[in-house]
Amino acid sequence: MPELPEVEVTRRSFAKAIEAASIRSIRLGKPLRWPIGCEPDQLVGRRVASVGRRGKYLLLELDQGWLLLHLGMSGSLRFSRHLPAAGAHDHFDLVTTRGTLRLNDPRRFGAVVYVPTLASPLAEKLLGKLGVEPLSDQFEPEVFYQGLRRRSAAIKQVLLAGDLVVGVGNIYASESLFLAGIRPTTLADRLSRRRVQRLHGAIGQVLTRAIEQGGSTLRDFSSADGTNGHFQLEAMVYGRAGLPCHACGTPIRLIRQGQRSSFYCPVCQKT
DNA sequence: AGAAAATCCTGGTGGC
DNA sequence: TGCCACCAGGATTTTC
Structure with missing residues (x-):
């Protein structure tokens, strides 16, 4: 369902709350569109610096590296200190000191991808060909x-x-x-x-x-x-x-x- | 290069 | 109730 407005509304709904949180653990469910691209434990201890958006991607800026999240066709996020046990379609949990960010995506067209920098080949492949942001001055x-x-x-x-x-x-x-x-x-x-x-x-x-x-x-x-x-x-x-x-x-x-x-x-x- | 079609996966719905 | 065909917000990959 998520087009730009849904992704932006989602971003605003947890960006402040997760800022400066430290990653405690990561839980992966069934495979999403692409593999996450790193050893999950490698991210433990890193901090979430900010949550941005490019097109329909959410960009979680860590103190080192980035997590790119895409909601695909049926994905949605929740961020809360108290979430129930993961269900059949909960395929990614980012457990932090401020709460857990959970991706629920029945159709699994969504993705969570780690990249060391936004200039890395993988990030470039995913984000490089995107058009201009329609709500920016670039859209002329x-x-x-x-x-x-x-x-x-x-x-x-x-x-x-x-x-x-x-x-x-x-x-x-x-x-x-x-x-x-x-x-x-x-x-x-x-x-x-x-x-x-x-x-x-x-x-x-x-x-x-x-x-x-x-x-x-x-x-x-x-x-x-x-x-x-x-x-x-x-x-x-x-x-x-x-x-x-x-x-x-x-x-x-x-x-x-x-x-x-x-x-x-x-x-x-x-x- | 650009356009069109096929593809990934699951759940819900409507028809029989 | 069961079975089947078809539909769904995305976007990449393949084919033409």
């Missing part, structure tokens, strides 16, 4: 437009690819395109500068609002302190196939693009 309309001009695929798929701009997954791609009045099937290189400017604004607006709402809790997402998100309640098109458009009443359409569902209003998003 003209640069976005020039990037889209070089892509012939459907705009929805270019957004999901994450190499131009990160963090926009299936939910927020559909929502941003609705807000910008652009059909998900429109080819990226056919969008005018003016429409790309609208899309640029829409992406920022949708992601900012979603973070304010604590993200989207569709099935079981919650932040590390256990709170649920509410953005799904104000989605304009996502998950609303056949229901009347909130703006014009026309039934929302559901189509498939690259094995993923896209939702749009055929009237509000004409082209």
